Amino acid sequence: MNRWLTGSLRRIVVVAVATIAAFASTVVIATPADAAPPGCSMGAGHYEQAGNFIAAYHYWFCDDGNDIPLSVSIQRYLSPGVYETVASGSGDTTYFCGGTLFNRYRTTGTGDFDILCS
8 A cells, every 4th residue: 555545544434533622612401491391380499497407499380299309419518619419319408507607508409698507
């Protein structure tokens, strides 16, 4: 086989593989958003008692009464962009705190909130 052809073919293959790899690394596979089941709406929230507990919930609440539990967590703020999960569950979860030091928390589907709970 011609030596030039072998080198050229090798370069073409390398360039083609590099092009395909570059393209493949930029492809984003999108998944459809979780649509509400018929007759259901999403509900998420929390309630708390300072120095005692934080309770969080996350459900599809359905008109027929067959509510669907979703994954839920309670996270404590540690530093900018860093949270520690202190409780998690399906549908609802509770974090029992034993002290009254100021902390910032967030739960699934809600924003940050401050409470005396440690």
